[in-house]
Amino acid sequence: MTETTAGDFIADAVRADNATGTYKGRVQTRFPPEPNGYLHIGHAKAITADFGIAEQFGGVCNLRFDDTNPDTEDVEYVEAIIDDIAWLGFSPAKVLYASDYFQALYDWAEALIVNGLAYVDDQDQETISVQRGGYGKPGVESPYRNRTPEENLDLFRRMRDGQFADGEKVVRAKVDMQSDNMQMRDPVMYRIRRGHHHRTGDQWVIYPTYDWAHGQSDALEGVTHSMCTLEFVSHHDLYDWFLNHLELPYDKPQQFEFARLELTHTVTSKRKLRQLIEDGIVTGWDDPRMPTLQGLRRRGYPASAIRAFCANVGVNKTNSRHSLEELEAFVRTDLNRVAQRRMGVLHPLKLVIDNWPTEDGRTLAEARQENPDAVGVAQFFEVANNPENSEDGTRQVPFAGQIWIEEEDFAEVPPPKFFRLSVGKEVRLRGAYLVTATGVVKDESGRVVEVHATYDPASQGGNAPDGRKVKSTMHWVSAAHGLDAEVRLYDHLFATEIPGETTGDPLDDLNPHSLDIVSAKVEPELGKARPGDVVQFERVGYFAADKDVPMVFHRTVGLKDEWAALQKRAA
Ligand code: ATP
Ligand code: MG
Numbered sequence: 001m002t003e004t005t006a007g008d009f010i011a012d013a014v015r016a017d018n019a020t021g022t023y024k025g026r027v028q029t030r031f032p033p034e035p036n037g038y039l040h041i042g043h044a045k046a047i048t049a050d051f052g053i054a055e056q057f058g059g060v061c062n063l064r065f066d067d068t069n070p071d072t073e074d075v076e077y078v079e080a081i082i083d084d085i086a087w088l089g090f091s092p093a094k095v096l097y098a099s100d101y102f103q104a105l106y107d108w109a110e111a112l113i114v115n116g117l118a119y120v121d122d123q124d125q126e127t128i129s130v131q132r133g134g135y136g137k138p139g140v141e142s143p144y145r146n147r148t149p150e151e152n153l154d155l156f157r158r159m160r161d162g163q164f165a166d167g168e169k170v171v172r173a174k175v176d177m178q179s180d181n182m183q184m185r186d187p188v189m190y191r192i193r194r195g196h197h198h199r200t201g202d203q204w205v206i207y208p209t210y211d212w213a214h215g216q217s218d219a220l221e222g223v224t225h226s227m228c229t230l231e232f233v234s235h236h237d238l239y240d241w242f243l244n245h246l247e248l249p250y251d252k253p254q255q256f257e258f259a260r261l262e263l264t265h266t267v268t269s270k271r272k273l274r275q276l277i278e279d280g281i282v283t284g285w286d287d288p289r290m291p292t293l294q295g296l297r298r299r300g301y302p303a304s305a306i307r308a309f310c311a312n313v314g315v316n317k318t319n320s321r322h323s324l325e326e327l328e329a330f331v332r333t334d335l336n337r338v339a340q341r342r343m344g345v346l347h348p349l350k351l352v353i354d355n356w357p358t359e360d361g362r363t364l365a366e367a368r369q370e371n372p373d374a375v376g377v378a379q380f381f382e383v384a385n386n387p388e389n390s391e392d393g394t395r396q397v398p399f400a401g402q403i404w405i406e407e408e409d410f411a412e413v414p415p416p417k418f419f420r421l422s423v424g425k426e427v428r429l430r431g432a433y434l435v436t437a438t439g440v441v442k443d444e445s446g447r448v449v450e451v452h453a454t455y456d457p458a459s460q461g462g463n464a465p466d467g468r469k470v471k472s473t474m475h476w477v478s479a480a481h482g483l484d485a486e487v488r489l490y491d492h493l494f495a496t497e498i499p500g501e502t503t504g505d506p507l508d509d510l511n512p513h514s515l516d517i518v519s520a521k522v523e524p525e526l527g528k529a530r531p532g533d534v535v536q537f538e539r540v541g542y543f544a545a546d547k548d549v550p551m552v553f554h555r556t557v558g559l560k561d562e563w564a565a566l567q568k569r570a571a
Pocket of ligand 2 (some may be wrong): 034
């Protein structure tokens with residue numbers, strides 16, 4: 001799977017390193033999620049880039065959990081992340097944990113302290129943050145900045161031994177309080193925090209910050225090219241500063257920053273996604289409306305479509321928001337190739353074929369005088385499962401004198417250019433017969449509840465023997481054979497393209513109609529659908545069988561290529 005664009009700037013840098021022998025041809029990357037939530041479509045881009053570069057240059061990519069914050073992390077997320085990466089189609093060379101380096105990081109911190117490059121500060125977070133100043137505003141040195149290495153070492157060991165309360169002291173790197181780069185103004189390396197860690201338990205009461213853990217973990221593992229998103233550009237100098245002052249087991253890794261992936265009508269922040277769950281707006285991380293890999297997967301998105309989309313987005317240096325329709329176009333292209341065709345009627349309306357034969361030679365109309373549920377003779381049509389792939393074979397679809405058609409395929413008073421069914425009009429029932437509507441039955445409110453029709457017995461297969469033109473082909477389900485299904489129709493979770501653009505809070509822009517549940521009638525073959533199977537309901541869209549509940553189908557995506565339409569409009 002070499003899906004990374006050959007021309008991207010990180011690949012160029014690797015090529016240059018290989019040419020000069022910086023890492024003696026070695027290429028090692030890592031994907032470093034914090035296990036505090038589920039992976040989303042943005043992470044898929046990072047995964048594609050991290051694994052892609054390694055693969056492109058015959059290197060390795062590890063999965064490293066950035067598990068340095070006991071308060072928010074959990075083994076539930078660790079397991080889900082491992083599972084999601086495998087589903088997406090990537091295999092980490094190793095699964096590693098930053099928490100395995102807590103001792104090594106501690107030892108390195110002692111070395112910095114001994115060399116006068118780090119100190120213990122007794123001030124609280126707020127004071128430290130005020131003293132940092134801002135751009136063009138000088139920083140103020142901490143009154144504890146010039147403690148001796150001996151005193152710092154003693155205090156640091158006592159911090160580790162649990163002799164101070166949470167938040168009572170921190171360790172800071174002694175860099176430059178006047179730097180134009182705020183990250184360099186003596187950043188915090190350790191905090192005291194009595195949280196139970198999902199792997200190290202209560203062994204540690206001091207935890208390293210992101211900045212102190214990240215680059216050092218890279219260095220300990222032998223990472224060569226360390227990729228992260230653009231918000232870490234300002235941390236780049238600090239990444240280098242730490243590594244320049246430590247004795248490293250391998251050649252010094254380099255940090256590269258690329259653009260985050262954002263999608264229209266979508267948020268990709270774990271904090272916001274968690275809020276959607278907590279507020280009961282979605283049912284969980286795997287709600288099919290969520291941009292999480294678990295959500296997209298349950299919705300029926302193929303992993304290959306997500307990979308192809310990410311490869312197409314590429315690795316770049318400007319943040320951009322891609323159209324959700326663009327991702328959907330990749331999904332549709334994939335599914336059109338692989339999804340088997342079925343028939344399902346989402347808003348069923350009964351069609352009764354009055355001249356349909358019954359076993360005793362009467363017409364259905366006659367038989368129904370006695371038994372309104374009579375359907376007459378059953379026939380079975382052999383239908384191709386997938387016109388795009390003959391290897392998918394055929395199936396038998398039952399047909400009889402009462403069938404379900406789509407409510408919107410019939411009009412009592414047809415508007416102009418309505419080519420589907422109305423009284424006096426002839427249409428084709430896909431793969432079955434030509435039928436002509438003859439009348440309707442209404443309920444007390446005047447709603448059409450039954451359409452009556454006659455069929456042309458010579459049109460079996462759906463073609464008129466005399467070659468007369470029949471414009472419309474409709475899908476259908478035999479009423480006596482069809483199964484009941486619950487179909488969940490999804491729309492954007494957020495109504496606006498950029499959720500939160502005006503108020504700052506994406507939740508202000510929620511689409512109140514993101515889920516519509518309908519009771520559908522589907523052909524019997526769908527009773528055999530396995531969890532997660534994705535099929536095309538002809539003329540309607542692609543649908544995924546739920547992973548847990550039988551006969552529940554999620555609409556993956558519609559049939560219309562909205563991306564092509566958007567591009568045409570833009571051109
Ligand atoms: P969030 O803001 O959703 O919590 P994060 O960046 O904190 O995301 P991490 O688990 O720390 O999440 O991310 C792991 C890796 O994935 C990092 O290298 C991060 O830069 C990258 N990543 C996260 N979100 C995106 C995104 N939207 N687009 C591209 N890469 C991303
Ligand atoms: Mg993070």
